[in-house]
Each structure stands twice: as structure tokens, then as C-alpha cells.
Amino acid sequence: MLKTTVLQDYFMLCKPKVIIVMLVTTWVGMHLATMTFVPWDILIFGTIGIALAGSGAAVINHLVDRHIDAKMIRTENRPIASKRISIFQAALFASLLAMSGLLILSFLVNFLTAFLTLLTVLGYAVLYTLFLKRRTPQNIVIGGAAGAMPPLLGWTAVTGEIDALAWLPVLIIFVWTPPHFWALAIYRKEDYQNANIPMLPITHGVPFTKLYMILYTCLLFAITLLPYATQMSGLVYLITAIILGIAFLVQMLALYRTCSTYMALKTFSFSIIYLLLLFTALLIDHYVQVLG
Amino acid sequence: MLGNLVRPYHPKIFLFLALITTATALIVIGLGAYTRLTDSGLGCPDWPGCYGQWFLDHTVSANPTINMKKAWTEMTHRYMAGSLGLLITSLAFFTLRNSNDENSKKVLILPIVLIVLMLFQALLGKWTVTLKLLPSVVMAHLLGGMTTLALLWWLTLTFLPKIKLVQLKYLKKLQRWSLIALTTLSIQILLGGWTSANYAALVCLDFPFCQIPQDFHLDFLETFRLNAEVAGIGEPLTQNARITIQLLHRIGALFTTLTVGGFSALSWIYGKNFLIRALSLLTMFLLITQISLGITNVLMLLPLSIAVAHNFVAALLLLSVITLMYYLHPSHYKSYEHH
Secondary structure (H helix, E strand, O other): HHHHHHHHHHHHHHOOHHHHHHHHHHHHHHHHHOOOOOHHHHHHHHHHHHHHHHHHHHHHHHHHHHHHHHHOOOOOOOOOOOOOOOHHHHHHHHHHHHHHHHHHHHHOHHHHHHHHHHHHHHHHHHHHHHHOOOOOOOOOHHHHHHHHHHHHHHHHHOOOOOOOOOOHHHHHHHHHHHHHHHHHHHOHHHHHHHHOOOOHHOOOOOHHHHHHHOOOOOHHHHOHHHHHHHHOOOHHHHHHHHHHHHHHHHHHHHHHOOHHHHHHHHHHHHHHHHHHHHHHHHHHHHHHHHHH | OOHHHOOOOOHHHHHHHHHHHHHHHHHHHHHHHHHOOOEEEEEEOOOOOOOOOOOOOOHHHHOOOOOOOHHHHHHHHHHHHHHHHHHHHHHHHHHHOOOOOOOOOHHHHHHHHHHHHHHHHHHHHHHOOOOOOOHHHHHHHHHHHHHHEEEEEEEEHHHHOOOOEOOOOOOOHHHHHHHHHHHHHHHHHHHHHHHOOOOOOOOOOOOOOOOOOOOOOHHHHHHHHOOOEEEOOEEEOOOOHHHHHHHEEEEEEEEHHHHHHHHHHHHHOOOOOHHHHHHHHHHHHHHHHHHHHHHHHHHHHHHHHHHHHHHHHHHHHHHHHHHHHOOOOOOEEEEOOOO
């Protein structure tokens, strides 16, 4: 019984839900890169390597946020915040995860993917956590670049080089991140306030943030049309992107008109579903083109 | 098991270990530049051993086709890099082992990042050899080395005794300048690395202007073609692209002079304490040295000592800007009294 709890704690440190969403975008990147099927070894080792490196970054995040987590009821039971896992153990775990991920990518996938993954983890751990997060309300806009990288990593895992088209899914996640994250920031405004983190709803107010979210969603709508415009994707994707884009905008407008924080949480959940469906559409459309 | 291994140490031991590690990193960077510039990067055709051996002995030196000087240069770099790896591992281990709830974020993150970086540097060292000096690998190796050094020094600074300086008038402005200076300097180091990796140091032999061939045109797309290879092995950058990168490195030098020079001048003017003034003077001195070395490189056709120094002083300049940046952080200043 005790053993499984320890394992569960370590598993929780990796933020499995976030990693799963990240992996879905990685897989789509892998599939879009080739007109045939993804080689099975790249699929397996690429996935494992990127998942391990991403988990390393997640553990670093737990380490850094332990003081904030300990203060909030919602997160006070997290493994490091509640001291079930010591700082040293977590740090060791993070290093091992990141190192094994990089080793797998280096030896079983390719050099470029390993290098880009390292840059992504560094961008997240050093640039975002140490500099941006506590310094500017644009923290997640710039820091979102690191979170947007997985489709590119998937792509380079297959091709070994950076194509112009590989940036399209990255661009989509990059523009999707601010409205996605600000929805959570509105919901958790007081937590961020207590933790003294300059999130946009705190520095510029909730209405201003909601306006920005609408603007970003409009931008996102335009950008999600790019895969069709560049002929990377076909009609199946286009129709899904338009429907999803309209739904996302409607959700944003609904959030803009209400004061309930519950709506912000709903918007946050919706944004995740939106992204998953959009990327699934990219994938299905790709196979409609390949097979058809 | 690990719990009983280490007890809290006196902070001076951390500082000592960190200083030794940073010094070793500087030596490894210098050796790396020496290895590249003496063309010894392929002195050993294999990795991690050299001709299958950990230590070169008579069985290797008996072979007349093997250039022993190059092999030893390459191996010295590897031995020192290996020692640095051990030093970084122990520094990271002891730092994390003794971390507690009061430790700042960077004392937790930097050791983790340093170990991961170090592993990747080892891999890049291997690929430098196995991929036969592929320019993007060479540049990534240099970039990794500089980053390791910078982060090590940052960690070292946090182990130094805390100080409280008298509040400065334009602290926020100076901080902003420091960020601009650091960014330009980093880009300039990248451009320098790309210049060297693609053998573009001597593509135009005049200064300040290039002797440009008749058919020259700027070619940015080709200049940053990351899959460029080394001549004789694959497809290298075109002459146009190599001239472009040389031009960019010169323009970068101009920008760096303006931003880093401006930053150190402003720190001298507004930093009303000995520490900031001494650091800004040091930065200015290193900047002037670095520019002179760069010009000498072009005019004297890349003499070995000057070329190695150009790389080494770049590392020192980076550390000096980081130190200045560190001591311009508000936590080192007494807060204004609001009464």
C-alpha cells in the first residue's frame, strides 16, 4: 500500500494530464511530417523521450511552486508541498527524467530533436520560471513558446530537419496559450495575487484580460485557417477549424459578459477540448489526404 | 540511504567548490577554442577513447600516420571536460542535498539544469567527432559551453556573502539596459560561433569594410542554413553566405559595442558605489580588448593566440556583464524608507 502511494506521488509530479495533451500534439506533428506512416521506432522512442523530458520540466515546476502550492487548499496536498517527497528527491527525479529523455532522443531518434527538446526545457525552466513568470504580465505569452514546441519536436523526430510547415501547429498552440491560460488565471486570481505573480487579470484587471482573450481568439481563428491556406490540410480540417473557432469565440463572448468565475473554469476546460479536437482534425484530415 | 550521507556544510565550502568549477569551465572553453583553432577536433577519430584507448601510449605513437600533437590536444580537452563533468555533478549534488525551504528558486533549478546541460555537452562533444565537425554541432557545442559557464557563474554568485548597497536613482533603467546588453552579447557570441563553425573568419581580409567580390549579394536564407556541412564532406555554405555571416558578425560587434559599452558607461555614471563602478570598468576594459582582438584576427590572418583569446575574452565579457546584472538586482539594495 505504501509503495503504490510513493509511486503515485512521483507519477503526480510529472503532471500526467498536461503531458498527455502535449503528446497528442507531438503525435500530430509526427504524422503531418510524412506522407507515409511514421516509423514505429520513431513513434515509440520519440514519444517516450519527449514525454520524459516534458515530465522533467513538470517536476521542476512543482519544485518551484511548492510555496504557492502549500498555501492553497486546492494544491496543498501535492507531493512536494506536503513534504512527502523531499526537495532533493524531486530534484534528482527531475534531472534523471530530463537526462534519460535526452539520451533516448539522442541515440534512438535524432540529434536535432534532442537539441530542440533541450532548448524547450531550458526555455521553460530558466527563461519562464526564473525570469518571466514573476516579472511581466506577458509571462505566459512569451513563455508559451516553450509549451508550443511539441508538434515541432514530433515533426523533426520524423524528418530530422525543420520545415516551414512544421511551424504551423506550433503557431496555433502559441496563440492558443494566452486565452487558455488567462481563463485559469481569472479563476485562480486570488491565488496568484497571494503568490505575488503578476498575471494579467491582477495587473490590468479582469475585463481587460477578457478583452485580450477575445482578441487572441480572433487571431487564433485566423491562424487555424493557415493549414488549409498553405494546402497542408484539406476541407475536413477547414470545416472543423471553422466550427471549433466559432464555438471558442462564442465561449469567450459568454465569458466576457458574465462575472462568474465558474465560467472562467469552464472556458479553461473548453480550451483544452478545443485544442485536442483541432489537432485530431489535423490528423484525420492528413490521413484522408494520404489514403484518398 | 542518501539521508545520512551529507550534513549541512559551511557555506564557504560551496563557494570554494563553485569557484573551482567555474574556473575549470573557463579552462575547458579555452581548451575547446584551442582544439578547434589548431584543427585538432578530429585528432581522435573515435569517441570517447582515442584510437580505442583511454590514454595514448606507444602503440598509438608508433604509428607514423597519427598526428600525436593533435590527438593529445583533443584528449586534453576531453580529460578536462570530464573533470568538469565530475565537478558539476558534485556541486549539483551537494547544493541540492543541502537545499531547504528557504532556498531561492535558482539554487534549486540551476543545479538540475547544469547536470542536464553537461550531459548534452558530452553528447555534442561526441557528435563533433562522429559527425566530422558539422557546423551546427560545433556551434551548439560552443553555445552549450558558454551557457554552462554563465549558469555556473550565476550559481557561484549566489553563494557569495550577501551585501546591501545604498539605493540607486536609476536602478530600474540600469536593469533594463543590462538585459539589452546581455541579449546583444549573446546574439553576437552566436554569430561568432557560426562564423567560426563555417570557416568564415577570413572571407574578407579588410577592416572595417569587406573586399566584396563583384557578384556578391546578401544571402540570409543560405547564411542560416543549419544543415550546412564542411567542405570536402558535404555541401558547405556558399561563399556569399560566408561573407554575409562575416558582415553580420561585424555589424553585431557594432551593436554590442553600443549596448554593452552604453550599459557599462551608464553603470559607471549612475552606480554610485565602488562595486558597480569597478564592474563597469572591467566590462568596458574587456569590451575594448575583445574588439581589438577581433580586428587583429582579421588583419593578421587569424593568429592562433589571438583567435583563442578572442573566444576566451568573449567568455569573460559574458561573465562580467552577468556579474554587473546580478549586482543591479533590487535585492542587493536597501529599500527606500517610507516615513
